[in-house]
Amino acid sequence: MIGLIGIGMMGRGIGHSLLRSGHPLSVLGNKRREAVEELLARGAIEAVSPAAMVSRVEAIILCLPSEAAVREVLFGPSGISSTARPGLLVLECSTLTPTTGRDLAEQLARIGVDFVDAPLTGGPTEAMQGRLNALVGGDGIPPAVDSILATFCKQTFRFAGAGNGYGAKLISNFLAFNNLVAIAEAMTTAQKAGMDIDTLLAAIEGAGGQNRCLTGLGPWLTGNGQSRSRVKLEIAAKDVSYYCLLAQELGTLGPVAEQVRNRLRQGVADGLGSELTPQYISHVAAAAGVRLPVSP
The missing domain is CATH 3.40.50.720 (NAD(P)-binding Rossmann-like Domain)
Incomplete structure (x- = not known):
């Protein structure tokens, strides 16, 4: 059993x-x-x-x-x-x-x-x-x-x-949540510039900016469906903080990880901890005076 x-x-x-x-x-x-x-x-x-x-x-x-x-x-x-x-x-x-x-x-x-x-x-x-x-x-x-x-x-x-399964997971999650933070800023910029998000995502699909996180968020960003992510922002912030601890112990902690950690921590401090990660994107966009996801 x-x-x-x-x-x-x-x-x-x-x-x-x-x-x-x-x-x-x-x-x-x-x-x-x-x-x-x-x-x-x-x-x-x-x-x-x-x-x-x-x-x-x-x-x-x-x-x-x-x-x-x-x-x-x-x-x-x-x-x-x-x-x-x-x-x-x-x-x-x-x-x-x-x-x-x-x-x-x-x-x-x-x-x-x-x-x-x-x-x-x-x-x-x-x-x-x-x-x-x-x-x-x-x-x-x-x-x-x-x-x-x-x-x-x-x-x-x-x-x-022992413990290196955790280490591999933290590296994977850091890469994913780094993409989340970058997507929030990039899509906010695109929306502020008046770009059509559907067309932009289609252009990115075959280019170097494509990633699994963006693919999963695509339907949500355009207002045509749900995000694949079921992760709460407080969990994302915790995982990136754990990655930073690992990198600090190894002497490899860099400014990108620190910025991602700080941005997610700020999202939690702003009251988004219990929200799923796409709501972080909405929060970043709202601060810039635009709306994401795009209304259908």
Whole structure:
């Protein structure tokens, strides 16, 4: 049996993918009861605490929003470590720092628990379809990791050294959110200049400015559809801050990362923390006296 803690937008799809693949599943409920009830209706069982889950499962997947939440689940009074047995596997799919990953791996190794950092790329749709990507960090990774990840991932990328899965995810997210900040400023400039956004996006599509972030935002920018992004701005700001910590530790922190971090932090300070990232673009445009997305 597999345990799953964190039934949010990503965890919901992971749970469905695990059940669809035939894995018996134990879940730890949270405030999103509708997602938990969906999984229970399909045959999952609900644990009352991380500690109680341990006795039923061979591996536990964590998909949580913050380091504090992960540490509470692992080491809190009713945490996994309080009842863990040697050989238990913790597959941690949140987005944390490499330093945190190494620390968690070392602490759990002292009690015989295998820890693997495996943050994910993709979104809720890909999670439900079993088409995420996993960025796995560590050496001597248990064989069970690949078989578990295969139930909800289309690809797995391995990085030697505990914590380097997190590092790879932070680099990926920094590039994505760097594009978000640049798109907000560039599209605001275009709108202010009176350019047709549809025509501009068509021109960029075959040019060097094209990127996956812009492709996903295209329908939203033109007022013709929804953005593919389901990330809250506070999460984007957190991830870029984590990237800056990593780069600072390595002596590679540059002005671009610092500017992106500061811009996203300002967006959160302006009250956009709980909004999805496209609203940051609307905010930047409004400050310049124009409107994005374009009205249909």
